[in-house]
Amino acid sequence: MRALFLFFLCLFPAHLALAQEGMVADVKIQGNKKTKSDFIRKLLVQQTKAPLDSVLMDKDINRLKRLPSISHAYYQVFTAENGQYNVYYTIEENFTLIPFANLYTSTNDDFAFRVGLQEFNLLGRNINVGGFYQFDIFNSYGVLFRAPYLFSRKLGLGFNYKDLTTQEPVFFDDSVGEDALYRYNNTGYELSGLYEFNFKNRIELGFSLFTEDYQYQSGATSPDVPQALNVKKHLFKLIYNHDNLKYDYQYLEGFRSTLNFQYVGSTDEQLPEFVIGFNDFAYFHRIGERGNWASRLRLGLASNVDSPFAPFTVDNNLNIRGVGNTIDRGTGAIVFNTEYRHTLVDRNWFVMQGNVFLDGGSWRNPGGPLSDFGQNQNIRIFPGLGVRFMHKRIFNAIFRIDYGYGLTNGDGRGFVFGIGQYF
Known part of the structure; x- marks a missing residue:
């Protein structure tokens, strides 16, 4: 023993x-x-x-x-x-105290810009704080705070305030004969909770109180459309993000999907409550040593209210490069952007890329059927060329210039300037 x-x-x-x-x-x-x-x-x-x-x-x-x-x-x-x-x-x-600017113009003499300053690593804990000033006929500004890991490695908080004023076209039916221009103001606060389920999946739940104000400026009028509106609204938002991308400096590889679902409540029947949802699918693929193919598909629908103030817009800086600033509205959207990015110069800290792109999309008219997506007058196709100047040690330090040329509906052409990749 x-x-x-x-x-x-x-x-x-x-x-x-x-x-x-x-x-x-x-x-x-x-x-x-x-x-x-x-x-x-x-x-x-x-x-x-x-x-x-x-x-x-x-x-x-x-x-x-x-x-x-x-x-x-x-x-x-x-x-x-x-x-x-x-x-x-x-x-x-990275260097994380970053000024940014977005500028866009077209042959319609539209010109607008947004400039600001953001710190992406406040207190060394990847807290994002910043503010912006925007000129788009009128003056606007906003501030934001976003701390995705404020409470733990999974739980964070976001807050923003905005006072946006723009000149917005209001599109009437053919019986009126022309459109109108309104001064639009959106002022409000938003609070969001941020939660990360795991490495690839996270969710954001938000609540917002805001006021929308429309003031008639010029153009056509209609007895069915008021010339002045001031409406208090509230918003509930859910964003679900699946991110399976791999990063290697300026190159991306993989798939990402972002679902955005919102309910907007209203105190006025002229701007009724509605639901809106859209999903962005993005796919990136490395080609050789210096090539990167990038594509994005957006599918979106909203409550099909027959209103000139529809939520989806056709816009230079959002979906179709070169098309102009808010040239149309709808209650549904199908948008596809694809481009090939090729690195022309790659030094220790500096990168220059060239790109060739094709942006296309279609919209459902307010109150219209789904077949509107196939109507020629609702389809926009814009091919174009662009260039990118990047700094490898400064976060999102990508200055882009794109030129898009319209092939449909007598569309124009125009430049779009901005900070960061278009998508």
Whole structure:
């Protein structure tokens, strides 16, 4: 019996040493200057005193590359004492205090711009705060706060305030003969809760109180359409995002889907309550060493109210490059954007890309049938060319210039300038 006891006593330390093989002794963060190490550790799934797992570490790297504060990341594994391992995550940081600008014009003499400043890594914890000023005939401004990891690695909060004023066309039926121009103002607050289910899936639930104000400026009038409206509204919003993209500096690979569903309540029958939902499907594919094919499909429907204030718009800066600023409205939308991006210059910090694109879409008229999508007068097709100038160490530092030329319905042509990729 004593011999058997001594045998197991000798076996136990050997078994303990075997159990410790493949374990992580420590996870170390290096290369970060502004982003807090404890914040990065909070996001990692590979933890200290856990088994070493290359699958988890690959997920960590993909997650880190998605953060605005990080341009690139990689890991290294080194042997520690007792057969354990030290894992080093090396971070290449972005500069995150970013001015931005969007400018767009067309042959219709439309001109508008939005400029602002955003900090994407406040307190070293990837908190986004910023503000903007917009000129689109009238002056507008807004501020935002977004902290996706404020409470934990899964739970965050967002808030924004906006005071937007634009000149909006109101489209009447053929019996009126022409359109009208209204001064439109939207002022309101929005509060959102942000939750991340896992690495690929997250949700946002929001509530907003706002006021819409329409004031007639010029053009046609109709006894059925008031010349002045001031309506208090409320909004419930759900956004579900599935993101399975892989990032390698300016290159993207994979699939992303974003569902946006909203209920808008109203206090005035002239602007009745409605429901709107749309889904953006995006697919990216690497081609060779320097090529990237990018495509986006948007499918959307709203309550089919016969109103000149329909929610979906045809617009330069949203869906069709070169078409002009809010040239049409509808209660449904099908939009497809596709482009090939090719890196022409790639230096240590600077990248220049050229692109060729095709934007196309169709809209359902307010109160109209689904067959409106197939009507020639509702279809817009704009091919074009563009160029991108990028800084690899500054988040979203992509200055883009696109020129689109219309092939349908006597459409015009125009330039669209902006910060960031179009989609």
